[in-house]
Amino acid sequence: MKYFLILLFIIAVFIISMIFGSSNNQIITFNFLIAKGDYPISTLLAILFTIGFILGCLICGIFYIKTLIVLSHAKRKIKRLENKLAELG
Secondary structure, rough: OOOHHHHHHHHHHHHHHHHHHHHHOOOOEEEOOOOOEEEEEHHHHHHHHHHHHHHHHHHHHHHHHHHHHHHHHHHHHHHHHHHHHHHOO
């Protein structure tokens, strides 16, 4: 439920940014590292928001997977120690 609410919030922010961006159709020049392009603000806002969202999800996913791996190793070690304790007792 928590993740659904977070996703709903992200979608709402994206929709609000699209509404604000669509009301302003001014063309701006965006300088890339190696290129330059002229884009409407709404398009540039949507592209950059989407790229940021995807990068954020990838970074959080990497840390989540790392945490799951550490947790599984810890559970395995606890199980091994419990078995040793049961053998001794």
